[in-house]
Amino acid sequence: MFLRLLESLHGHFGILAAVALMHPAWLLRRGKPLSRGARWSVGLTAVVTSVAFGLGLFIYEPYREIVKRQLFAFDRGAGWLFETKEHLAFAVIALTMGATVAAFATARQRTPEARRIRRFSAAAYGAAAVLCLVVVALGTYVASLRSFPEP
Amino acid sequence: MRARVARGALVFAVAAPLAYLAQRLFERWQGGVGDPLGVVRDAHTAFYWRSSTAVWLALVLAVVASRVRGGEGHHRWPPFASAAGFTALVLALAAFYP
Numbered sequence: 003m004f005l006r007l008l009e010s011l012h013g014h015f016g017i018l019a020a021v022a023l024m025h026p027a028w029l030l031r032r033g034k035p036l037s038r039g040a041r042w043s044v045g046l047t048a049v050v051t052s053v054a055f056g057l058g059l060f061i062y063e064p065y066r067e068i069v070k071r072q073l074f075a076f077d078r079g080a081g082w083l084f085e086t087k088e089h090l091a092f093a094v095i096a097l098t099m100g101a102t103v104a105a106f107a108t109a110r111q112r113t114p115e116a117r118r119i120r121r122f123s124a125a126a127y128g129a130a131a132v133l134c135l136v137v138v139a140l141g142t143y144v145a146s147l148r149s150f151p152e153p
Numbered sequence: 154m155r156a157r158v159a160r161g162a163l164v165f166a167v168a169a170p171l172a173y174l175a176q177r178l179f180e181r182w183q184g185g186v187g188d189p190l191g192v193v194r195d196a197h198t199a200f201y202w203r204s205s206t207a208v209w210l211a212l213v214l215a216v217v218a219s220r221v222r223g224g225e226g227h228h229r230w231p232p233f234a235s236a237a238g239f240t241a242l243v244l245a246l247a248a249f250y251p
Binding site: 031062082083085086088089090092093096097098099100101102103104105107108111113115116118119121122123124125126128129132133136 | 155156158159160162163164165166167169170173174177200204207208211232233235236237239240243244246247248251
């Protein structure tokens with residue numbers, strides 16, 4: 003029951019992260035200094051993405067013991083898709099953390115380099131958003147095949 | 154100083170996934186085509202080690218990048234085209250070598 007709830011929360015936070023990551027990508031695309039609202043957007047996006055990733059890490063061990071075997075036994079292709087999802091999730095959190103630190107470090111600077119760094123941050127957020135969408139799609143598909151047992 | 158930290162952070166963002174996937178490719182190269190039994194029996198330490206090593210390597214590269222004197226002439230890559238290429242590369246590697 004508890005694991006199923008956490009799995010559901012993980013999925014919902016993942017969807018939220020995929021949508022949230024698009025916001026700073028859009029806000030920072032021109033490289034302008036960050037307004038107060040933009041700083042909130044960057045910070046909250048990092049929090050939501052971290053929560054989604056953290057929940058995934060938290061339930062991974064029981065998932066591996068309870069569900070993963072059944073998943074591979076049921077459909078080998080789906081099992082490999084789960085592995086792909088795992089790799090992409092790491093890429094999403096790395097991109098998000100890097101872009102967040104870069105955006106906050108240059109939030110108010112008006113130099114050409116800071117402007118360029120913010121544009122690169124926007125690009126990193128965009129890449130993270132695309133990869134997160136793929137992660138969400140793969141996760142939803144895999145969860146539709148095998149999941150933690152119902153209480 | 155702040156620009157240097159930001160530059161290092163962006164290098165981390167790019168280097169960590171590439172370091173992770175490079176390790177995964179090395180594992181696949183060493184172990185051959187994946188056997189599901191190997192994945193199922195895996196104690197999951199592989200993922201933690203792979204992630205930790207990738208983070209460590211990316212942090213080292215980030216520190217190096219932050220210490221390199223930056224300038225307008227040093228990085229002329231277009232941000233969004235670079236990100237699109239990076240996304241395609243990561244997607245392809247993760248999909249074809251799960």
